[in-house]
Amino acid sequence: MEIIELKEEEAYRISDPTDIVQVTLIEGAVEIFGQELLMKKLYEFPPHKPFSLFCWVQSKLKIKYKSKEDQPGYIFNEEELNYHKMMHDFLKINHVLESQRQMSFQLTDKIGPRLLVLGSHSCGKNTLCKTLINYSLVYGWKPIYVDIDPDNQQSEYPHSIRAEVQTCVKEQMQKNRVTYYFGYQYKDIVRDISKRMLFDRLTEELSVQVDRKLQADLERAKEQKVQMLNQLGKVKDQKLCELIYMKSQEDKDEKEIYASGIFVNCPNFLGLHNQIMEQIKFLIEKFKITMVIVIDKPDIYRDLDKIQDIIVYKMEKLKGVVDSYNLKELESLNYTSFQSSQSIPEYQLELYQMQVREDKQIMFEKTKSTNIVKLTIAVLHLKKTQLEESNTELNSKLILQAPLAFLAYVDNFDKDKGYLIQIPNDNCRQTLQNNVCIIGR
Numbered sequence: 001m002e003i004i005e006l007k008e009e010e011a012y013r014i015s016d017p018t019d020i021v022q023v024t025l026i027e028g029a030v031e032i033f034g035q036e037l038l039m040k041k042l043y044e045f046p047p048h049k050p051f052s053l054f055c056w057v058q059s060k061l062k063i064k065y066k067s068k069e070d071q072p073g074y075i076f077n078e079e080e081l082n083y084h085k086m087m088h089d090f091l092k093i094n095h096v097l098e099s100q101r102q103m104s105f106q107l108t109d110k111i112g113p114r115l116l117v118l119g120s121h122s123c124g125k126n127t128l129c130k131t132l133i134n135y136s137l138v139y140g141w142k143p144i145y146v147d148i149d150p151d152n153q154q155s156e157y158p159h160s161i162r163a164e165v166q167t168c169v170k171e172q173m174q175k176n177r178v179t180y181y182f183g184y185q186y187k188d189i190v191r192d193i194s195k196r197m198l199f200d201r202l203t204e205e206l207s208v209q210v211d212r213k214l215q216a217d218l219e220r221a222k223e224q225k226v227q228m229l230n231q232l233g234k235v236k237d238q239k240l241c242e243l244i245y246m247k248s249q250e251d252k253d254e255k256e257i258y259a260s261g262i263f264v265n266c267p268n269f270l271g272l273h274n275q276i277m278e279q280i281k282f283l284i285e286k287f288k289i290t291m292v293i294v295i296d297k298p299d300i301y302r303d304l305d306k307i308q309d310i311i312v313y314k315m316e317k318l319k320g321v322v323d324s325y326n327l328k329e330l331e332s333l334n335y336t337s338f339q340s341s342q343s344i345p346e347y348q349l350e351l352y353q354m355q356v357r358e359d360k361q362i363m364f365e366k367t368k369s370t371n372i373v374k375l376t377i378a379v380l381h382l383k384k385t386q387l388e389e390s391n392t393e394l395n396s397k398l399i400l401q402a403p404l405a406f407l408a409y410v411d412n413f414d415k416d417k418g419y420l421i422q423i424p425n426d427n428c429r430q431t432l433q434n435n436v437c438i439i440g441r
């Protein structure tokens with residue numbers, strides 16, 4: 001065990017622990033990814049996950065290594081990493097977002113900020129999004145996090161894109177999540193135009209779902225405002241009515257989703273510059289982006305800065321950052337750790353695979369369930385009974401619009417028993433039998 005004393009705006013890094021590391025804040029104020037550590041509370045960080053702790057004021061930490069082989073951490077210096085500047089950049093961006101949220105929240109007439117984060121591989125996009133989201137949660141906001149990076153290793157479902165309302169309660173986040181299974185890496189988009197088309201269609205569908213959620217929440221807030229103003233109708237001074245309403249909104253512990261806005265985390269764009277710009281403009285249009293943060297991409301920043309009505313912010317690569325953590329509990333991020341298995345006859349397993357017609361329409365057609373052993377299949381929130389036997393176009397549309405229920409893994413095949421499939425838990429058995437499945441990687 002060691003006691004670490006940090007000066008104002010210093011960062012402490014633990015590089016590569018071989019076992020769990022326990023951290024307790026003794027005094028001061030320390031945060032990780034914008035999430036403050038509570039005083040005298042024990043936090044455990046998983047092995048083989050380097051992490052950094054930042055303090056705004058002089059602080060003291062107690063750190064205990066479960067493994068005696070682990071090397072002690074160290075304090076960053078200015079030459080090695082300008083952590084000070086990075087954290088202040090985060091605060092500046094958060095200040096801009098906060099002012100936009102407050103304006104949207106008080107006026108109840110438009111959606112809050114829509115932020116797009118892009119940059120090179122391992123430049124710190126996840127870190128930036130996680131930190132800004134945690135800052136927003138402190139003030140009671142509930143932003144929507146949109147992850148359209150199919151290569152994001154932090155995602156619960158690899159090769160997927162998703163959107164979820166961020167709250168402090170994990171169960172609420174899971175209920176407010178929409179996931180679409182892409183099934184490929186982003187580099188496959190550059191090589192294959194059909195996969196690019198599929199990615200764009202799924203991204204567009206996700207943007208529609210996000211916008212519906214925001215608009216529905218905005219309309220609900222407008223109705224509540226009208227009802228409350230009607231209740232205050234006895235007050236003759238209209239301005240006083242508005243002030244009373246705004247004060248009631250400010251006193252809420254949790255703010256509205258529509259005013260909280262969205263964070264869109266982009267993949268590491270590959271290809272020619274013109275192709276990358278085309279993809280970025282597509283995302284700006286579909287998600288109605290109002291602000292873009294460009295990390296470590298000066299050429300893209302230069303071109304985006306010419307676009308009117310959009311705030312563009314440039315940042316250097318965020319060195320020394322790592323995966324985000326859930327400070328409440330340690331969780332396994334390995335999606336292949338299935339808890340149950342199920343045998344299913346070959347005739348019961350209906351699989352669909354993407355095809356692209358000559359008119360460039362994306363279609364999903366039935367495929368024979370052969371050679372799928374050791375492959376992932378995606379089970380959708382779409383029952384087989386909802387499909388029509390001869391209407392391929394309608395079926396394809398329904399499959400494209402159907403979110404992911406869960407991923408399964410085809411472990412083995414037996415002529416008598418059929419396929420042995422690994423599933424997340426026993427509750428998924430009925431869904432696997434009754435719902436539509438598509439072939440993944």
